[in-house]
Amino acid sequence: MVLLFLPLVAALTASSALAMGPWKGNDASCGADLACALGERSYHVLEPDGWNGVSPLPVLLHFHGWSRTGKHAQRSDRVGASAKRRGVLLVTPxxxxxxxxFWTAGTEDVPFTDAVLADVAKRYPVDAARIFVSGYSYGSAMAWRYACHSGKDVAALLAVAGSIDQSETCEEAPEEVRHVHGLADTVMDFPVGPGGDxxxxxALWRRQLGCSESEPRGDWQARSFLTxxxxxxxxxxxxVVLDLHPGGHFIPHGWIGRQLDELLGLTPSYP
Structure with missing residues (x-):
């Protein structure tokens, strides 16, 4: 009798969880355009489309560019929309x-980001093996800084048009690094190496992760006008993956979505 009853309890529990909607622990005070307070600071969170409120969620933590906020990234079709349609929880401090x-190793923004991820894990069932950290421009440099000092639990760094000094030595590193940069970027200048490399x-991550052989993988289209x-x-x-394009300072349309497709084992789609 007990053996027959247990599956019923499990089914009712699952049904109840689905009926309650998105799981946020004991606090449903933030979401959408309402920032989540964390001490004197805050972050935004955007739930993916079609989430059942129970399944563990991959996380894309994205640092916004200069003069922006986390809300801008949430509303971006190149960041927010790409995460939502792929079942990824977007977190934007x-x-x-x-x-x-991001200039120095002792920045308060690294422990702040640690606290953000810890707070998100109290509100949502996070898939700890699939934490991706991204950023654009100044935010990309911050993503590098974070991965440099707190990257051991980061599955992949997805950096767009910004980095830190390539001569630095990092305490930690993510499992994988993917960086995209425009050859004509003059805002966060394209860092050409010795001899025009x-x-x-x-270079920092190649050294840090013990990379040796490089393999050109050809070209792929992000949009019809950008290869x-x-x-x-x-x-x-x-x-380590490096994507280059002939343009300037922007997030290539479809780039973040493409990286998430590959990292999550999804069928590549656009955007």
Whole structure:
């Protein structure tokens, strides 16, 4: 009798969880356009389309660009829409004065980001093996800084048009690094290496992860007018991917979605 009863209890529990809607622990005070307060600071969270309120969620933590806020990234079709349609929870912290202190190793923004992820895990059932960290421009440099000092639990760094000094030595590293940069970028200048080396933008991670051989992977279209050239490295401790395009300072349309498709094992789609 007990054996017959247990499956029924499990079924009712699951049904109740689905009926209650999105799971937020003991606090449903934030979401959509309402920021989640965390001490004197805050962050935004955007739930994916079609989530059942129970299944563990991959997370994309994205740092906004200079003079922006986390809300801008949530509303972006190149960030927010790409995460939503792929079943990924988008988390966008708010920088002080709409910026980030990525210049030094001792920045308060690293422990702040740790606290954001810990708070998100109290509100949502997070898939801890699929934490992706991204950023654009100043936010990309902040994503690099975060991965450099708190990256051991990061499955992949997805960086767009911004980095830190390639001569730095990092305490930690993500499992995988994917960086995209425009060759004509003059806002966060494209960091050409010695002898005109265009692979220099990921020199730090190639050194950190013990990368050796590089493999050009040809070109793929992000949009009809923009072709990205990809190079990958074989590494002892992970993987490094560099995508280059001939344009300037922007997030290539479809790039973040493409990376999530590949990392999550989804059929590539656009955007």
């Amino acid at each position: 708010n920088g002080r004065a709409k910026s980030w202190n 265009v692979t220099y933008p990921v 990205l050239s990809r190079t990958t490295w074989t590494c002892d401790q992970g993987a």
